[in-house]
Amino acid sequence: MSTTGIEYVRGDATTPLGKGPKVIAHVCNDLGGWGKGFVLAVSRRWSEPEAAYRRWHRERAGNDFGLGALQMVQVEPLVWIANMVGQHGIRTGSKGVPVRYEAIDTALGALADRAAELGASVHMPRIGCGLAGGRWERVEPLVVARLTGKGIAVTVYDHG
Template identity: 80%
Template sequence: MRGITYIQGDATAPQGKGVKIIAHVCNDLGGWGKGFVRAVSRRWPEPEAAYRRWHRDRAGNDFALGAVQFVQVGPYLWVANMVGQRGMRTGRSTGVPVRYEAIDTALGRVADRALELGASVHMPRIGCGLAGGKWSRIEPLITERLVGRGTAVTVYDREG
């Protein structure tokens, strides 16, 4: 079993061959506009549009913490919108929005899809930016849910 591969670069331009899934964390409020999602939207409009529809129509679908929406953006490329954040940070916030249990559940769903597609998974340090999470809590979830099931995972740290 290989571990997580860490590289400097842009997670919206995943390295390697074959089918790839770019996984990232979204909030449960339908908000899209800060953090990694801006890089996603600069490259493809579909993930944001799909996420906003998914949230808007949530009374009739599975939109909730731990849910994942897979949006195909190329012949061999998917974006996984993982709902792993309760709300957003504001100037009055006292806690962090990250929900580790939701990220854990979502990563299990990403692993299922990766195995189904024969895909590798690519991501920034999910849940650790605007969501306020700690990588020391997220990394073991990725190792257990993805790497432990044989899925290659690359984590991208932005250059500069």
């Protein structure tokens, strides 16, 4: 356990450790694209999160889909996937990297409420730091402020 209250482990976030209800959180883009990075590991285990995300995006005129939004998808009796829209577009280019820290912060705030309702721990890769191009030094304080600072157990998984 680090001073942040986050537990760092080697492993795969799609096979979360521990007992009780669990939420696996990850960052999605705002374009409706699902096909690279951590989402592939999610889709190898469960089909529902991708289908729900694509439907959420397709029907976005009538829902809350957009930066900062959270979609909870139950995949097992005690496991949910948290699709968090925290990435604008998919490519690093003239406008910089796709990650949007404010959107991740907003989504984590919503996630904290849902995790508390469920009595769930939260499991994640280093969200926003893969294809989204973010830096963990900027994401970690958001996770601390929104989750571990409110007593929600968080485990971060590093492949290795």
